[in-house]
Amino acid sequence: MGKYRKVYRKLADLGEVFEILSKIVKARSLRVEEVPVEKALRRVLAENIKAAYSVPPFSRALMDGYAVYSSDTSLAYEDKPVKLKLAGVVKIGEAPSFELRKGECAEIDTGAPIPYPADAVIPVEYTCKTPSNEVEVYRRVAKGENVDLVGSDIAEGEIVAWRGEIVTPQLIGVLLSAGITKIKVYSKPQVTVIPIGSELAEPGVELEYGKIYDSNSFMIAALLEEAGASVKRLNIVKDSYSEIKDAVDRALEDSDIVVTIGGTSAGLGDLTYRVFSEYGPGVIVHGLKVSPGRPTVIALAGEKVLFGLPGFPVSCLNIAKLLLVPLIKMLQGTSPSVIEKTVEAELLSPVRGAVGLVKLVPAIIAERRGKIYAYPLSTHSGALYTLYMSDGFITIPENTEYLAEGATVSVRIFSENFRQRVLFAGSHCPLAISLLERLRERYSLKIIITGSLTGLNLVGKKIADIAGSHLYDPSTGEYNIPFIEKYKYRDLVVVRGYLREQGFVYRRDLKIKSFTEIIENELRFINRNKGSGTRALIEEIIKREAKKEKVSSREFKERIKGFEYEVKTHEAVGYLISRGIADVGVAVKYIADKYKLGFTKISTEIYDFILSKDILNKNIAKDFMHVLDPSSLKKIITLLPGYSLHKDTGKVIYAC
Numbered sequence: 056m057g058k059y060r061k062v063y064r065k066l067a068d069l070g071e072v073f074e075i076l077s078k079i080v081k082a083r084s085l086r087v088e089e090v091p092v093e094k095a096l097r098r099v100l101a102e103n104i105k106a107a108y109s110v111p112p113f114s115r116a117l118m119d120g121y122a123v124y125s126s127d128t129s130l131a132y133e134d135k136p137v138k139l140k141l142a143g144v145v146k147i148g149e150a151p152s153f154e155l156r157k158g159e160c161a162e163i164d165t166g167a168p169i170p171y172p173a174d175a176v177i178p179v180e181y182t183c184k185t186p187s188n189e190v191e192v193y194r195r196v197a198k199g200e201n202v203d204l205v206g207s208d209i210a211e212g213e214i215v216a217w218r219g220e221i222v223t224p225q226l227i228g229v230l231l232s233a234g235i236t237k238i239k240v241y242s243k244p245q246v247t248v249i250p251i252g253s254e255l256a257e258p259g260v261e262l263e264y265g266k267i268y269d270s271n272s273f274m275i276a277a278l279l280e281e282a283g284a285s286v287k288r289l290n291i292v293k294d295s296y297s298e299i300k301d302a303v304d305r306a307l308e309d310s311d312i313v314v315t316i317g318g319t320s321a322g323l324g325d326l327t328y329r330v331f332s333e334y335g336p337g338v339i340v341h342g343l344k345v346s347p348g349r350p351t352v353i354a355l356a357g358e359k360v361l362f363g364l365p366g367f368p369v370s371c372l373n374i375a376k377l378l379l380v381p382l383i384k385m386l387q388g389t390s391p392s393v394i395e396k397t398v399e400a401e402l403l404s405p406v407r408g409a410v411g412l413v414k415l416v417p418a419i420i421a422e423r424r425g426k427i428y429a430y431p432l433s434t435h436s437g438a439l440y441t442l443y444m445s446d447g448f449i450t451i452p453e454n455t456e457y458l459a460e461g462a463t464v465s466v467r468i469f470s471e472n473f474r475q476r477v478l479f480a481g482s483h484c485p486l487a488i489s490l491l492e493r494l495r496e497r498y499s500l501k502i503i504i505t506g507s508l509t510g511l512n513l514v515g516k517k518i519a520d521i522a523g524s525h526l527y528d529p530s531t532g533e534y535n536i537p538f539i540e541k542y543k544y545r546d547l548v549v550v551r552g553y554l555r556e557q558g559f560v561y562r563r564d565l566k567i568k569s570f571t572e573i574i575e576n577e578l579r580f581i582n583r584n585k586g587s588g589t590r591a592l593i594e595e596i597i598k599r600e601a602k603k604e605k606v607s608s609r610e611f612k613e614r615i616k617g618f619e620y621e622v623k624t625h626e627a628v629g630y631l632i633s634r635g636i637a638d639v640g641v642a643v644k645y646i647a648d649k650y651k652l653g654f655t656k657i658s659t660e661i662y663d664f665i666l667s668k669d670i671l672n673k674n675i676a677k678d679f680m681h682v683l684d685p686s687s688l689k690k691i692i693t694l695l696p697g698y699s700l701h702k703d704t705g706k707v708i709y710a711c
Contacts, residue, residue, distance in 0.1 A: 065342070066349070069344070072340055072353070072378060073378075075339060075353070076381070076382050076385065077385065079360060080382070080385040082358075085241050085242070085388055087239050087240070088239070089240075090237065091236060092230045092235060092236055092238055093227060095227065095240055096223075096224065097222060098240035098387075099220070099221055099241045099283065099389045100216055100218050100222065100238065100388075101241045102238075103217050104214065104230060104235060104238060105212050106209045106210065106233035107233060107235055108211055109233075109627070110209035110229075110232050111203050111204075111208065114168065114171075114202060114204045114620075115168055115203045116164065116167050116169060116203075117176065117201045118201050119163070119178070120162075121176065121179070122169050122173035123173055123174075123192070124155070124157055124175070125174050125200065126198075126613065128177060129195055136191040136193045137191070137192045138191055138192075139158060139159060139190050139192060140158055141162065141188050141189060142155055142159040142161050142170075143170075144162040144163075145164065147164040148167070149167065151168055151171070154172070155170045160173075160192075161173065162190075169202055172579070172616060172617040172619070172620055174202065174619040175196040175198055175199060175201060175202055176196070177192055177201075199621070204620070204622065205622075205636070206623075207623065208441070209229070210624050211630045212626050213624065213627075214488070215229055215230065217492075217502075219389045219495070221389060222240070225443040226443055243283055244283075244285070244312055244386040245309060245311045245312070246279050246285065246310060246313075246383070248275055248276045248289070249272075249288075249292055249302050249306060249315045249316070250269045250272035250290075250292065251293075251299060252366060253293045253294045255269040256269065257291060258270070271371045271372075275314060275379075276288050278375055278376070279375070279383055282380045283384065283387050284383045287306075289306065295326075296326050296329065299315070299326055299327065299330045300333065303315070303330055303331075307356055311386065312359065312361075312382070314362045314364060314379065316365075316366060316371055317364075327352055327363040328354075328363065331352055331361050332354070334354060334361065336355045338352060338353070339355060340352065345373070348365060348373045348377070349365075351364065351365060353378075360382070362382075396467075396468060396471075397450075397465055397466065397467050397468070398420070399463055399465060399466075400428055400429035400464055400466045401427070401461060402431070402458055402459070402460055402462045402464050403460060404430060404460055405459050406449065406451060407456065407457055408451040408454070410454055415448040415451075415467075417441055418430055418446060418447060418448065419432065419444075419445060419446055419473075419480075419513075420466060420473040421478060421517065421518045422473065423669060424669075428517060428518055429449055429466050431449055444503055445469075446466075446473045447467050447469050448467045449466050472499060476498075476499035476501050477498060477499065477501070477521065477670065477675050478500075478501050479491055479500060479519065479520070479521045479522070479523065480502075480505045480513040480514065480521075481509075481510025481523030482505075482588050483587075483623065484523060484525075485625065485643070486555065486645070486691070486698050488502070489691060489695070493682060494679060500675070504623065505586075506584055506586035506587035507522075508524075508538070508588075510522035511535070511538055511665060512542070514544075514666070514667055517667060520667050520669070520670040521664055521666050521667075521670070521679070522665040523662060523665075524662070524663055524664075524665055525588035525662045525663065526538050526591060527592065527595070527660065534660070534663060536549060536708075539665070539711060546711070547665055547711055548665070549710075550663065550666060550680065550705065551661070551663055551706050552683065553661075553692065553699065553700055554660070554661060554662075554699045555643050555659070555662055557589065557642070557656075557658055558641065558647075558656040559640075559641060560628060560641065560646060560652050561638060561639040561652060561653045562639075562653065563651065563652065565578070565653055566653065567655055569600060570596065570597055570611070570615060573638075573639055578639050579617045580620070580640065581617060581622060581627075581639070582617070582618055582619065583621060584623045592658065593641050594608075597611055597615075625646045626646065628646065629650035629652060630650065644696050644697025645696050645697045645698065647697075648696045659699075663708075664679075664683070685704050685705055688700065
């Protein structure tokens with residue numbers, strides 16, 4: 056029997072084993088299958104998912120009342136109401152049969168489509184209908200108040216979920232609301248768990264002296280199912296070479312991974328490593344530099360993995376969590392863990408509570424130098440995608456009406472991913488998304504589209520690591536840097552990005568060169584959101600044209616049909632024009648080409664990247680700089696119309 060004794064020749068450290076497991080995964084093609092969205096909970100996406108429809112698919116009322124031009128209510132007071140002519144009624148589920156004119160309103164149900172180009176809803180309790188078919192309005196409403204704009208949550212064609220993400224209940228809601236019914240996911244690894252030991256008894260039977268119940272195999276099966284595997288458990292196998300070999304042979308017929316529990320040490324009675332040695336290439340790890348958990352065996356049977364876990368429960372669970380769970384996740388194209396817990400964070404922007412209620416506010420979370428920060432996301436109850444993009448909820452206690460910036464808040468987080476990931480926030484740009492997608496292949500990178508100004512604020516407040524911005528300062532003729540100095544942000548660097556053409560985007564039967572032409576031809580305009588660099592460009596052009604027409608900018612804007620109708624991305628502008636909902640907007644040339652629309656160039660602008668100095672010593676920063684190197688970027692730019700290199704592309708042009 057002495058010839059069967061085996062000692063640990065070389066204990067492997069966890070780094071070595073992770074490298075081995077990574078090579079095993081990379082050497083094989085991961086299987087992909089298509090499943091119904093509603094059946095995809097906890098599955099891992101095998102491709103980026105684009106919205107089939109915008110969410111909401113039309114601008115809708117958030118409460119019962121009257122759809123109005125917000126500017127028509129500017130002089131409304133409780134003791135001096137404004138009178139508006141009632142143009143019609145819009146019921147939920149019905150399309151408006153009319154367009155609203157200045158001085159008119161439309162009675163509207165909650166959830167009903169807003170008649171174009173109304174931009175607000177006055178709640179019914181602040182109105183009074185008169186016998187003369189007029190409505191008295193007793194308070195003012197702001198633009199966008201009580202209105203959920205078309206595409207404000209998701210724009211058709213927008214990437215709403217990325218390859219490698221885990222499907223959550225929130226994401227299922229997002230996908231179905233965006234018209235997606237089937238998705239491609241990585242197939243679940245097939246795992247068979249084999250409990251080994253003559254001392255083991257099945258739970259539920261009468262326990263004989265010297266026997267113990269097998270709990271390990273059920274525990275590990277549950278752990279691996281939670282990690283995403285499809286798990287089968289075999290009955291207990293006795294300490295017999297032939298029985299173990301037979302059980303492993305049967306398991307290998309339909310399994311990607313075979314997990315045995317027990318029989319892994321170097322003792323005379325431990326047979327697992329001997330069985331594993333019968334397969335080729337055979338044992339690759341026997342013993343780990345981990346306590347508890349040293350007697351672990353890993354082997355290969357062709358492309359299939361054999362995993363021998365120690366028999367003691369603590370060792371068994373310890374190694375399963377350290378190595379088996381990551382392997383299961385790598386075989387599904389991802390490796391994040393999801394743990395719900397509560398953390399204390401410093402609030403980076405004030406929030407309001409609700410009297411008598413506990414209020415939950417979606418937030419982006421970041422950890423910087425050992426401290427956690429929370430940035431609240433502005434949203435409403437219908438913005439499902441905002442919830443999905445958040446890292447957790449800020450919990451505002453009952454009867455707390457206001458929490459100031461700097462307050463300590465409790466945050467219920469969805470996962471711990473925020474501690475390791477890198478966050479990009481900023482202006483929407485198709486080329487920037489393309490570059491960032493390349494980094495997501497190697498790093499945990501979260502992307503949120505916020506507009507240039509918000510992106511700058513987030514990186515300036517240390518919540519984001521990278522911001523994309525094209526904020527133009529007319530007084531200096533420079534991009535981005537004047538705004539960093541204006542807000543006195545520190546510890547930032549600006550990397551010169553690239554050039555892109557911005558211009559009027561319109562239906563093919565038109566030819567638009569100015570806002571004056573838009574006004575003269577009574578065209579329907581689609582605007583961009585405040586805080587975006589494109590909106591800043593629009594405001595600057597209007598300022599110049601208004602001066603030429605010898606009117607105020609405010610008066611000039613009032614002449615533009617639909618000026619108050621805003622969307623948050625270039626994609627949304629192109630989509631709405633292509634669908635005939637609007638006639639003209641401002642976007643990058645790439646969008647005009649993509650949607651086969653007309654384009655008139657307004658300017659060639661600079662899109663830069665602003666990095667926090669905290670990220671400069673990380674590998675992702677080095678890889679990002681490599682992507683921005685002109686020799687690398689030039690190959691990508693040639694595929695996107697309207698983009699070109701700047702003479703300083705890829706260079707650090709500013710540091711503070």
